[in-house]
Structures are given as structure tokens and as C-alpha cells.
Amino acid sequence: MKRNSKLVAVLVAGAMVAGLAAGCGSSAKSGSASSAVSAVSSAESSGELQDGVYSAKFTSDSSMFHVNEACNGLGKLTVKDGKMVIHIALASENIVNLFEGTAEDAQKEGAELIQPTVDTINYSDGTTEEVYGFDVPVPAIGEEFDLALVGTKGKWYDHKVSVSDPVLGGEVPGLAGSGTDSSVTSGASAESGTTATSADQAAADKVAALIDAIYVQERTDDTDAQCKAAKEAWDKLTDTQKALVQGENADPDYFGRDTGDASQDDPLNEDGIGENELLVVSFGTSFNTSRAKDIGGVEKALQAAYPDWSVRRAFTAQIIINHVEARDGEYIDNMDQALQRAVNNGVKNLVVQPTHLMHGAEYDELCEAVNEYKDKFESVKIAEPLLGEVGSDTTAVNADKEAVAKAITAQAVSEAGYDSLDAAAADGTAFVFMGHGTSHEANITYDQMQTEMGDLGYSNVFIGTVEGKPADTACSAVIDKVHAAGYSKVILRPLMVVAGDHANNDMAGDDSTSWKSQFTASGYFSNITCQIEGLGEIPDIEQLYVAHTKAAMEG
DSSP: OOOOOOOOOHHHHHHHHHHHOOOOSOOOOOOOOOHHHHHHHHHHHTOOOOOOOEEEEEEOOOOOOOOOOEEEEEEEEEEEEEEEEEEEEBBSOOOOEEESOOOOHHHHHTTTOOEEEEEEOOTTTOOOEEEEEEEESSSTTOOOEOOOEEEOOOEEEOOEEEEEEEETTOOOSSTOOOTTTOOOOOOTTTTOOOOHHHHHHHHHHHHHHHHHHHHHOOOOOTHHHHHHHHHHHHHTHHHHHHOOOOOOSSSSSSHHHOOOGGGGGOOOSSSOOEEEHHHHEEEOSSSHHHIIIIIIIHHHHHHHHHHTSSEEEEOOOHHHHHHHHHHHHOOBHHHHHHHHHHHHTOOEEEEEEEEOOSSSHHHHHHHHHHHHTGGGEEEEEEOOOTTTOOOEEEEEEEOOHHHHHHHHHHHHHHHHSSHHHHHHTTTEEEEEEOOOOOOSSGGGGHHHHHHHHHHTTTTTEEESSOOOOOOGHHHHHHHHHHHHHOOOOEEEEOOOSSOSHHHIIIISSSSSSSSHHHHHHHHHEEEEEEEEOGGGHHHHHHHHHHHHHHHHHHH
């Protein structure tokens, strides 16, 4: 996921918050409520608050942009020499920069973005969580002002916010180490509590450039060395510097996000293949747990079904291959590497089983790559993708689509705890399966899947896509369909082989653009639940791939 590349330290906040608390805490020493309110009322009436630290209400125009729930809608307002800044702790680390002004101005050259601090939240149930906080300059009490934000996808959004109801010495619950006698500066980190320096930014920029250099779809002779250099440089950064890593594609999550144990995944890239090879080709994912469960699940099912064939793996996304290699030291073959490995091992019979959903652009590219090597083998077969042939129009369904529709719906219903799909419908629950979407002519497949759901009588099952291609599968269109059908509860689930970036972020993320957030923001639904599980984990789906492979072998 991208983060905004213009990371410029806001210097004014440091001068304004010499006495600012590290966040909204519970150790402030307050006077009586009546005297505090009296002092504030007097100050507000004269248009100016006296110097000091206050609790204050922070309000925005969006339910998706708010202070952490543990802070009860409050932030810590510091007033010094007539200037005001409020420290707000947010709900997560998904908002990465703020800007006092509009989204348009935030993207201009030289715009000074408000950097995040790392705040520790103490919840009432005894758990803790690290989230981002921000020091926001406040032009006036009780008046709306523009505050733009950018999330992990790098897209800026306009918001109106206001600060009101200041209470001198007032306490704000939730944030660890945030008494009124402590201080924090913009860009501070949990590691040192100090402001990032130009040297820190330079070190972070170097790593960002190294990450961007391997965030490419073409492998070169330098790729392995570049992946190694990027990881070594990242490991040398301090926590403060890591938080500053921003590039065209680089961000702290590239190396810093925990996606599971890579050692649980088998890249299936060894030699000793023999004469018969079954090459399983996937787009790929950098999410370790999903890669092992989803892609690995399909690969293991195929190996179990065809023990006389050697199963090997190839990914078509070099960007993902590089990411996994750099971060985890796991080497996964791309198509050329896998096919050349087969040639070098003397493979005579090659069967290629794509894990792709449809006959789209990726499937076409796979066929082209295999075609380049077809003369190197005695026989080459390419099996069908999961959903089979595309068909001519939205009503053209087939046995593969029917099997997939039944399998994914049954799995979703079971995981939701319902006895049947009808029981879920009676409870006001709809299931929404989110695919990727494509501009390829094969995008009609998504509409065909919706047709199949209807043919099966699954009236509370809906198909959508991240890309909104075709248009009737866009999130807003699906929201309208579910609302019009009268359902009050929604369960979101990926229509993808792997539960990777799209499932975790585009579907279930806290960013305002995620499907979960958009369904919530619509106000139509009382409950939104996400099931983060790829198709590759479903036994019936695995067996459908097994059947496709058998058909190719026998064809």
C-alpha cells in the first residue's frame, strides 16, 4: 500500500507544545471542575485561552475520522503564547499524515504535512495498542477548520473539524504516559520521544529508494543484490527513521508489517523434478500466512491427488516475488525461472494449473509465457482457471461457477454460525463476496457469478469487485443493492484465491476507502463483519482445481 511520498516535518508544532502531553492520559492534575470551566468561559468570551494544558472535544465531519474510542472524543489541548495545538490519538495507524488545509493544497510541492507520533492506548479491558497520534494546530475554539488526511493508500481526503469545550487541567482517559507535565513534539517516536532530524530523514529516504527499486515487475541480474541491500539498510534504521520511510511505493509496512511466519510456506523451487511436472501458477501474495494456507492449500491438494507428478510453484507478480525475497529471504520462481528449471531438470511432460479465477489478462500472459517454451517438452497442457470458460453474456453460467458459488456460500454461512443461507436471510444478513475486478473482457465473469447466485436461489448473496469493473460491482453499487433488498447486516468475504492485501486492506481495513468502512459509513446497516479467508483454504475449491488438472492431463 502506498503512503504519501512528501513527508515534511512540521516545525511549528515543536515550538507550540513545550508542555504538551504525549496524548490523552489520566495522570493530569486538575482543579475543581467549576473553577476550570469558569476560567475557560472567561477566556473564551474574551477570545483567548490562558496558557496551559486542557482537555478538549475534537469533532470531525466523518464517523471514520475520530479520536480513539478510549479517549472519549477528547484530545489534549496546549495553549502557549496565544497559539493552540491539540494532540489527538486515533484509532489505528491507517491515517499516516494530516495537513491543516485542503487535500489539494496538501499535495502541492513544499506542503508541510503533520507527522504521526506513536501513542500507546490503554483500553478498559486491560489490553493495549499502539496507534498514531497527531499534533494539530488549532486556529480557534469552536470554529470549523479544514484538516486533510491521507491513508495508507496515498489518497488525500478533505475533512472539516473543530475543537470545543476546553477544560483547564482536564483529564482524558486512555493514553499511556500522557500526564500534563510530559511533552511531545511532532514526529516523535515511542523509541526516543525526540524529533526526527534531517539525518533521520536522509536515512529513511535511502531505504525508500531501495524499496522502490525492487517494486518492479521485471527481474534483472541485479534483483537479488537489490533485495538484500534494501533489507540490510532497513534493519540499520532506528524506529524513528523507519516511520519516515516514504517513497513512490515504499512505506514502513513493506518490511515492518507482520503477515505471519514465512517459514510455514514451501516455495516449491527445488530441483530433482523428474519427467512429470505439475506447475501451479499464481499471481502471488506477500501475506505469509495466506500464501501458506491458500496457495499452499491448492498445491498440497494437487500433490496428494497426483503423487507421480512433482508439484512446483511459479508466481506471475515479480513485485510480490521481490517483496517476499527481500523481507523474508524466501525465493519464489517467476514463470521464466520455473519453466527454465523444468527444462534444466529434463521434464518431459508439463501440466500447468493456474490458480487464477478466470480467463483474464493474467491467464493470457501465462499462456504466452508457456508458449515460448512449448518446444522444450514432449507434451504441454494448460488447465482451466477456477471459474472455467467465460461465456458470451451475463447469463452464460457453467458447472464450475455453480460449484464455486455453492462452495463459497456454504463456507461463509458455516463460518458465520448459521444453519443455512435461509436462516441468515431470516436474520437480515447478506453475504458480499469481493473480487478484484478487471478491464479485460472477461470481467463479465463477475456478473455471471451474480447470475449463478440468483439461479441457485441465493437472494442474499452479492458479488462486487475492488476495481468496480464491471461498474455494477463497484462498492457503492453493491451497497445500494444490499440496502434495496432490505438486509440490515452484512458479511464481507473475498472472492479471491488468497486473502492478501485486497482482503486485509481494501475489504477489511480501517481506512475510509475500505469496503468495511464504506458499508459502515452508508448508515444502512447495523452490523458489518469481515471473514478474511481465501478460496484456496476451502476443500471443495481445492478439489475443483484437482478436477481441472485431471481434465487437462486426460485431454
